[in-house]
Amino acid sequence: MKDVPEQYRQCGRQAMQWLDQLARHSEAPGMLTRTYLTPVHRAAAEQLTDWMLQAGMTVRRDHAGNVIGRYEAAAGSEDAPAIVTGSHFDSVRNAGKYDGNLGILLPLACIAEWNRQGRRFAFPLEVIGFSEEEGVRFKATLLGSRAIAGTFDQGVLGNVDSEGVSMREAMQAAGFDAGRIAEAAWPRSAVAAFVEVHIEQGPLLLNEDLPVGVVTAISGATRFMAEVRGLAGHAGTVPMHMRRDAAMAAAEIGLFIERRCSVKPGLVGTMGILEVANGAANVVPGNAAFSIDIRAEQDGDRLSAVSDVVAEIERIAARRQVEIALRKTHEASSVPCAPRLQDGLAQAIGAAGWPVRHLPSGAGHDAMAIAAIADVAMLFVRCGNGGISHHPDETMTEFDAAVAAQVFSSFVEHYQP
Structure with a gap:
């Protein structure tokens, strides 16, 4: 020392x-x-x-x-x-x-x-x-x-x-x-x-x-809040291929954010809030809410990641037949x-x-x-x-x-x- x-x-x-x-x-x-x-x-x-x-x-x-x-x-x-x-x-x-x-x-x-x-x-x-x-x-x-x-x-x-x-x-x-x-x-x-x-x-x-x-x-940082609307159903009677599970849509988006923001040092992405309103162990979630926080030293890296995440959200929503409302809450260069x-x-x-x-x-x-x-x-x-x-x-x-x-x-x- x-x-x-x-x-x-x-x-x-x-x-x-x-x-x-x-x-x-x-x-x-x-x-x-x-x-x-x-x-x-x-x-x-x-x-x-x-x-x-x-x-x-x-x-x-x-x-x-x-x-x-x-x-x-x-x-x-x-x-x-x-x-x-x-x-x-x-x-x-x-x-x-x-x-x-x-x-x-x-x-x-x-x-x-x-x-x-x-x-x-x-x-x-x-x-x-x-x-x-x-x-x-x-x-x-x-x-x-x-x-x-x-x-x-x-x-x-x-x-x-x-x-x-x-x-x-x-x-x-x-x-x-x-x-x-x-x-x-x-x-x-x-x-x-x-x-x-x-x-x-x-x-x-x-x-x-x-x-x-x-x-x-x-x-710099970009943040969003998102609300997912799917269709609630009985956990025992709705077949897997027919589900419009809001929580799983949010989870898939979170995993994509993790993968996309792991490709370059200094770029980070976080889903710090993930909530299932009125959730129950035996109910397919019909609603979920989550946050997104993406940061990077270089604004170009951050904006590119944000663009890819937003595009992937649209694809996931279409494939899973859920609606996702995305609201930007913060933008700082x-x-x-x-x-x-x-x-x-x-x-x-x-x-x-x-x-x-x-x-x-x-x-x-x-x-x-x-x-x-x-x-x-x-x-x-x-x-x-x-x-x-x-x-x-x-x-x-x-x-x-x-x-x-x-x-x-x-x-x-x-x-x-």
Whole structure:
């Protein structure tokens, strides 16, 4: 195991301590659940504010609820575009403690160390705790980063949570004005670059025994919901060749998605929902519903797979004599990471003595939204337990946090505007 200088080990220790403390802000005892503008979400924002102030930053909030800490530049450079970093502090239900939160707290630990040294740069640094990325409470994603990018969809303000509270009402209760969200938008001229630190949420770095990697692109995604209408019948009396089985049609489609999306690295396809309404052991299913999620680093690969899947659905429906209604629910293009920023991260990794691994991100991130106003990059950090994420078994090590701190610090210290 390579040696990491003590100052970065201290940054790693500090980040891991903060991660443990922030995870205590949860809606559910014994697990981490922190959704947009709930009381615990607001408490987490106050905690981030305190830590940013302790690190020598000024702190502000916008009307989307983002927490923004600014570490000023050296005298004479205050008006220079900022290096911006950060990630989200909301969570999925029963989450892990590192997803999103690492990307706020690791850079913050590095800034605290620079502040201790009295070190400033030819540009300011801004750390954003994005208020919402996961979309759990109001079924709308990337709210915080879209507000800053100026792409916030005002139509989602009417979305309601499970208690019937609208997003607009939740904002008002938290002291924010939904009518002023547009004021949260940053001009492109304010951002020199956006660099997000994030756990990989996958097994590649773990399997290759590497603590960090450089993201090449955030994969684009296409999602559908589908409803299948066949004909219900008695499981004992309807001959196999006469069945119009909705569940088996869905199952065959799922197997095709699996085969089609296995032909090229970086292309993935998932049927995450498969439901049989009013199913019974002795009934041929007459109705089924399922989801499709297809992602790829290259948009051409994704769109080709989507086209083939849609065509196969039509063939399966005709052969099995079922009706399939397909509704697209999401479409996002791939977001490439800026080559110059990838090079900067790669040089920082090499300077720390590690091989440079480039890899795509199959998951979506706040960087996707910020790409509308700035060049973006991502530093992936290894996670353990087979790369599991969005789960309480999500984990990472203090050593890897220290390496990530070393790489991030080197990137900032050698950045050339």
